[in-house]
Amino acid sequence: MSLPRSPERPAGRGRLAVLFEQAIELLIRLCGISAIVFVFGIFFFVFREGAPYLAQLDLGAFLFSSDWYPSNDPAHYGAGALLLGTLSVTLLAMLMAVPFGLGAAVFVSEFSAPRTREVLKIVIELLAAVPSVVWGFIGMSVLGPLIKDVFQVPLGVNMFNAALLLALMSVPIIVSIGEDALKAVPDSYREAALALGATRWQTVFRMLFPAAKNGLLAAVLLGVGRAIGETMAVLMATGHSARIPTSLFDPVQTLTATIAAELGEARQGSEHYQVLFLIGVLLFTLTFAVNLTADLVVKGIRRK
Amino acid sequence: MNVSIRSKNLRGAVLGLVPVLLATGCGNSGGGPSGDSSADTIANIGSDTMLQLAMAWSEAFKLAEPGVNVEVNGGGSGVGIAGLINGSVDLANSSRAFEEKEAADLRAKQGKEPLGVTVGFDALSIYVHKDNPLQELTLEQLAGIYSRDGAIRTWSDLGVKAIPGAQGDEIIAISRQNNSGTHHYFKEAVVGKKGVLRPDCVNQNGSADVVNLVATTPNAIGYSGMGYRTDAVRILKVAKRAGEAAILPSIASTLDKSYPIARPMFVYTAGEPAAHIKKYIDWILSEPGQSLLAENGYVPLPKQ
Amino acid sequence: MFTETLTGRKKQRHERVARMFFGLMTAAMVIPLLLIVGFVVFKGAPAMTWEFFSTNPRRGGTAGGIWPALVGTLYLILVSLCISAPIGVLAAVYLNEYAKENWFTRIVNLAVVNLAGVPSIVHGLFGLGAFVYALHFGKSILAAALTLAIMTLPVIIASTKEALASVPRSFREACWNVGASRWQTIWRIVLPNSISGILTGVILQVSRTAGETAPVMLTGVATFKAIEGGGLFLYDLREQCMALSMHLFYVRTQASGAPEELSYAIAATLLGVVLLVNTTAICFRVFLRARKKW
Numbered sequence: 001m002s003l004p005r006s007p008e009r010p011a012g013r014g015r016l017a018v019l020f021e022q023a024i025e026l027l028i029r030l031c032g033i034s035a036i037v038f039v040f041g042i043f044f045f046v047f048r049e050g051a052p053y054l055a056q057l058d059l060g061a062f063l064f065s066s067d068w069y070p071s072n073d074p075a076h077y078g079a080g081a082l083l084l085g086t087l088s089v090t091l092l093a094m095l096m097a098v099p100f101g102l103g104a105a106v107f108v109s110e111f112s113a114p115r116t117r118e119v120l121k122i123v124i125e126l127l128a129a130v131p132s133v134v135w136g137f138i139g140m141s142v143l144g145p146l147i148k149d150v151f152q153v154p155l156g157v158n159m160f161n162a163a164l165l166l167a168l169m170s171v172p173i174i175v176s177i178g179e180d181a182l183k184a185v186p187d188s189y190r191e192a193a194l195a196l197g198a199t200r201w202q203t204v205f206r207m208l209f210p211a212a213k214n215g216l217l218a219a220v221l222l223g224v225g226r227a228i229g230e231t232m233a234v235l236m237a238t239g240h241s242a243r244i245p246t247s248l249f250d251p252v253q254t255l256t257a258t259i260a261a262e263l264g265e266a267r268q269g270s271e272h273y274q275v276l277f278l279i280g281v282l283l284f285t286l287t288f289a290v291n292l293t294a295d296l297v298v299k300g301i302r303r304k
Numbered sequence: 305m306n307v308s309i310r311s312k313n314l315r316g317a318v319l320g321l322v323p324v325l326l327a328t329g330c331g332n333s334g335g336g337p338s339g340d341s342s343a344d345t346i347a348n349i350g351s352d353t354m355l356q357l358a359m360a361w362s363e364a365f366k367l368a369e370p371g372v373n374v375e376v377n378g379g380g381s382g383v384g385i386a387g388l389i390n391g392s393v394d395l396a397n398s399s400r401a402f403e404e405k406e407a408a409d410l411r412a413k414q415g416k417e418p419l420g421v422t423v424g425f426d427a428l429s430i431y432v433h434k435d436n437p438l439q440e441l442t443l444e445q446l447a448g449i450y451s452r453d454g455a456i457r458t459w460s461d462l463g464v465k466a467i468p469g470a471q472g473d474e475i476i477a478i479s480r481q482n483n484s485g486t487h488h489y490f491k492e493a494v495v496g497k498k499g500v501l502r503p504d505c506v507n508q509n510g511s512a513d514v515v516n517l518v519a520t521t522p523n524a525i526g527y528s529g530m531g532y533r534t535d536a537v538r539i540l541k542v543a544k545r546a547g548e549a550a551i552l553p554s555i556a557s558t559l560d561k562s563y564p565i566a567r568p569m570f571v572y573t574a575g576e577p578a579a580h581i582k583k584y585i586d587w588i589l590s591e592p593g594q595s596l597l598a599e600n601g602y603v604p605l606p607k608q
Numbered sequence: 609m610f611t612e613t614l615t616g617r618k619k620q621r622h623e624r625v626a627r628m629f630f631g632l633m634t635a636a637m638v639i640p641l642l643l644i645v646g647f648v649v650f651k652g653a654p655a656m657t658w659e660f661f662s663t664n665p666r667r668g669g670t671a672g673g674i675w676p677a678l679v680g681t682l683y684l685i686l687v688s689l690c691i692s693a694p695i696g697v698l699a700a701v702y703l704n705e706y707a708k709e710n711w712f713t714r715i716v717n718l719a720v721v722n723l724a725g726v727p728s729i730v731h732g733l734f735g736l737g738a739f740v741y742a743l744h745f746g747k748s749i750l751a752a753a754l755t756l757a758i759m760t761l762p763v764i765i766a767s768t769k770e771a772l773a774s775v776p777r778s779f780r781e782a783c784w785n786v787g788a789s790r791w792q793t794i795w796r797i798v799l800p801n802s803i804s805g806i807l808t809g810v811i812l813q814v815s816r817t818a819g820e821t822a823p824v825m826l827t828g829v830a831t832f833k834a835i836e837g838g839g840l841f842l843y844d845l846r847e848q849c850m851a852l853s854m855h856l857f858y859v860r861t862q863a864s865g866a867p868e869e870l871s872y873a874i875a876a877t878l879l880g881v882v883l884l885v886n887t888t889a890i891c892f893r894v895f896l897r898a899r900k901k902w
Contacts, residue, residue: 021790021792024791025706027698028698028699028701029702031696031699032699032701032703032707033716034695034761035720035762036719038719038758038761039726041734042723042726042734045734045742046733046737049733100633100637103633104630104633104634104637107633108634122890123638123641124637124638126641126883126886126887127641129812129882130641130645130879130883131820131853131879131882132819132820132821133878134648134819134856134875137648137856137857137871137875138644138648138875140860141872168637168641199622199623201622225725226725228727229726229727229729229730230727230728231821232821232853236857236860256729256822259729259732260732260822260825260826277733280729280730283727283729284726287725287726287730288722288726291721291724291725292722294721295721
């Protein structure tokens with residue numbers, strides 16, 4: 001029961017206090033919508049710097065040509081090889097990260113005792129915290145020579161090296177979101193499966209995975225988003241070569257790494273500078289689409 | 305009074321102040337670069353090729369002239385020149401000449417002409433792995449390796465058989481990111497102004513990076529400053545054309561122009577430099593400054 | 609007891625194999641991490657002396673220490689924290705305490721998720737376009753810290769929101785019933801009760817800030833900028849600074865003749881800072897969760 005308020009004492013505060021409170025609430029609301037402002041701000045400012053080039057942009061050549069010659073005369077800005085580099089590294093990374101990530105999520109959520117689970121979650125959290133420049137450093141200094149010798153390939157910094165790093169970087173996201181999704185499956189499902197005499201394999205593959213399908217898909221998509229957007233690790237470990245890869249061990253060049261490597265020396269306002277910002281717009285759009293899909297997929301489970 | 309006790313400190317302070325005051329006065333009358341950078345510091349930004357050298361200069365000049373503080377920063381030749389144009393840089397290090405577009409920008413923004421001084425030379429050396437038996441190349445062969453239309457893609461094309469430790473026969477051509485000053489110069493000197501480098505070069509971010517990668521990759525060839533040599537790589541002799549003598553890069557061969565791929569290095573100011581900056585440039589051109597070039601693997605100016 | 613049947617044994621075997629299979633998959637990602645961290649620290653340890661932490665780099669970063677990079681990273685953390693912590697906490701308060709469940713709130717939440725998903729290099733482009741050029745901050749600590757603040761905002765919002773949501777509704781109702789206003793309830797009851805979660809978010813922001821390279825490389829971190837003398841303010845916010853992450857990149861890729869253990873030592877320092885900060889956050893969370901009264 002709520003207490004009756006006396007009319008002569010409007011919540012016991014003076015006008016100043018009421019005013020202060022209104023100001024605070026306004027501030028809170030402003031901060032609340034700040035995320036929207038920033039997302040639009042990012043798009044606006046990145047687009048604004050790149051926009052002047054749009055008039056001469058040949059979208060087909062930009063997306064599909066592999067002639068990336070920004071410093072030639074005349075310059076060619078075909079980001080096709082870079083886009084393909086980003087997509088192929090991401091795909092390869094996901095081929096490695098998804099089975100391991102989901103496997104680890106199953107282990108953490110279904111097979112481990114509470115204590116082990118806590119420890120594993122902490123380790124995975126720490127794995128997520130390793131800075132990308134450190135991953136890149138490891139790729140160059142440790143993995144590079146190792147890959148060269150183990151796989152008998154001429155160059156150690158290549159697509160496989162970078163994909164391995166990206167897999168290690170995106171696995172924590174996949175595990176933590178995937179584990180949440182598995183936890184959301186009601187225990188009664190598990191009990192029903194056990195009562196029917198299902199083995200743990202059957203429980204995992206026939207019951208858990210279908211039941212947690214959306215959450216697991218979202219986990220994978222967020223991992224993809226992370227891998228597409230990663231910069232330093234791929235800059236250092238891909239070999240940075242704007243070519244169409246023909247083998248797993250070819251060096252490639254990604255969109256993100258191109259911006260990082262070339263923006264420093266591109267004169268402000270020059271064509272090359274504008275094109276690099278347009279690549280930024282392309283990246284923004286790509287990750288936005290991936291994250292939006294992931295969000296819709298997650299909302300899908302909630303509604304059910 | 306405790307002046308007697310602190311007289312030592314006081315004297316130090318006064319001695320330190322004199323050059324500061326001098327510099328301040330001169331800086332103002334000379335109308336040095338705008339901005340709030342106090343006159344006793346010189347913002348010295350630009351070429352990564354020259355960074356190590358510039359830092360060595362700054363460290364040594366600090367000992368010779370304690371009152372003037374030279375703040376060195378890398379980023380690339382373009383970064384230093386851009387800074388000069390917008391007034392945030394006092395002295396730009398550049399491994400390439402001012403472009404006409406950039407000079408026009410400087411005139412438009414500040415009404416000043418770029419003023420460049422050649423401070424030394426950088427002999428771009430061709431590096432291979434230490435186990436590679438190759439000794440020399442001609443410029444045409446280099447162009448054959450690096451240009452898009454070139455025919456030299458394997459080591460056997462050069463008559464090199466069985467590099468110990470190499471995987472396969474492929475030549476891995478290592479280059480720099482495509483708008484660095486070094487890349488620019490190498491392209492012009494080797495494949496010509498109109499030429500196009502092969503798109504599948506492996507582009508590294510720094511001169512040291514190129515050498516490090518060559519050191520761990522027996523299939524590789526790369527170019528970088530003479531000063532970056534380590535025990536794990538070897539420098540090739542280069543001949544201007546077939547039949548002529550192949551020359552190793554050195555101070556003498558650069559100065560008599562017999563080594564074909566060497567470029568001048570510049571420092572630029574916007575208009576006439578302020579007195580303290582002039583003093584620094586003069587010091588660089590004098591014996592103590594020039595001796596640091598040879599120490600760091602560059603070529604000093606010819607002695608008059 | 610049940611007698612062991614053939615199917616029973618088969619099932620047990622299945623169980624064991626399944627556990628081992630998924631356990632191995634987990635091990636396959638945990639063990640490399642430990643090996644790598646161990647290796648980096650092992651290789652870097654000989655170079656990590658007091659001089660390494662307390663002096664300026666010399667000879668183009670191939671000798672000397674990392675003092676200015678440590679200071680620069682600290683500056684970036686502090687300045688960006690001052691910006692993102694208040695905005696992030698208030699934004700979370702809005703989302704958890706004020707926002708109604710409608711399409712607008714959905715969009716705000718979506719914006720937070722997408723802000724977290726924007727690639728770091730795009731944040732860098734934004735910082736360059738907005739702070740460095742449009743607002744004329746120039747390449748500076750301020751521009752870099754603002755960029756980092758916006759980038760890490762979702763980290764603080766997400767963990768604060770979670771912390772606020774874990775305060776039982778009955779606490780708020782009790783407070784409203786004694787006549788407290790909405791803000792008084794938040795200030796006196798909700799925030800104090802969720803402080804552990806909020807601090808965890810703040811700490812995670814610190815760790816993220818310390819490790820970022822790409823955005824600050826474009827907006828305000830220099831490859832080399834020595835610190836002269838002492839005093840409280842070693843860097844001016846309008847000038848560029850060095851940062852550990854960038855220094856590692858620079859020494860590994862551009863400094864010629866740097867001894868191998870130097871770059872390992874920088875990597876180990878950066879890893880140490882980040883892992884230490886994260887471990888603090890974790891300990892904090894475990895400790896405060898144990899103290900929770902509901």
